[in-house]
Amino acid sequence: ETGVTQTPRHLVMGMTNKKSLKCEQHLGHNAMYWYKQSAKKPLELMFVYSLEERVENNSVPSRFSPECPNSSHLFLHLHTLQPEDSALYLCASSLTPGGGQGLLMAQDNYGYTFGSGTRLTVV
Amino acid sequence: GQNIDQPTEMTATEGAIVQINCTYQTSGFNGLFWYQQHAGEAPTFLSYNVLDGLEEKGRFSSFLSRSKGYSYLLLKELQMKDSASYLCAAMDSNYQLIWGAGTKLIIKP
Numbered sequence: 001e002t003g004v005t006q007t008p009r010h011l012v013m014g015m016t017n018k019k020s021l022k023c024e025q026h027l028g029h030n031a032m033y034w035y036k037q038s039a040k041k042p043l044e045l046m047f048v049y050s051l052e053e054r055v056e057n058n059s060v061p062s063r064f065s066p067e068c069p070n071s072s073h074l075f076l077h078l079h080t081l082q083p084e085d086s087a088l089y090l091c092a093s094s095l096t097p098g099g100g101q102g103l104l105m106a107q108d109n110y111g112y113t114f115g116s117g118t119r120l121t122v123v
Numbered sequence: 124g125q126n127i128d129q130p131t132e133m134t135a136t137e138g139a140i141v142q143i144n145c146t147y148q149t150s151g152f153n154g155l156f157w158y159q160q161h162a163g164e165a166p167t168f169l170s171y172n173v174l175d176g177l178e179e180k181g182r183f184s185s186f187l188s189r190s191k192g193y194s195y196l197l198l199k200e201l202q203m204k205d206s207a208s209y210l211c212a213a214m215d216s217n218y219q220l221i222w223g224a225g226t227k228l229i230i231k232p
Contacts, residue, residue, distance in 0.1 A: 040131065042224045111168050
């Protein structure tokens with residue numbers, strides 16, 4: 001366990017279904033992220049929350065809807081997905097938005113801690 | 124635009140040394156990260172460089188040249204468990220991470 005827990009680990013859903021992904025961290029981090037990871041592609045940032053407020057939405061389709069009820073929990077609500085949405089969805093957290101400032105180089109102050117991801121298959 | 128380039132796949136032999144290169148172009152620069160990701164698992168932090176030079180951490184070392192927009196990850200005394208994807212990411216002026224597509228490292232006995 002990395003300190004960031006994602007559930008479920010695997011999810012198969014039809015295009016008309018509604019499901020939610022859950023992410024939880026108890027590292028005392030202030031920022032949480034949703035990433036999409038497709039084979040042989042860079043991680044795609046979907047949403048960023050800082051202190052429970054959404055600060056970035058990289059033009060993600062409205063069929064993905066994030067929710068951050070508190071600094072420890074993050075959800076990704078899914079509805080009417082397409083087969084091309086099949087991917088690994090990763091949650092991450094960091095101490096401060098973007099991972100930190102200044103010349104501090106310790107992982108605790110800089111960089112992201114990732115969950116193990118949810119492998120989503122849309123059929 | 125912002126871009127990270129790294130090889131798609133590399134193969135090396137157990138016990139050998141391998142160097143994974145990464146070039147980056149970002150709007151501003153606040154450091155270069157390397158992460159390791161085993162299949163089906165979370166990416167885990169390996170190293171962070173913000174100043175030029177080599178940082179050594181056990182069997183793994185990471186190098187940065189800011190003037191060249193270049194970094195490499197050096198893995199020594201390769202073990203089978205080092206088979207994984209290695210992700211390079213540069214932090215831009217907004218402190219956001221720009222990710223490469225990852226290098227899949229295959230270790231052969």
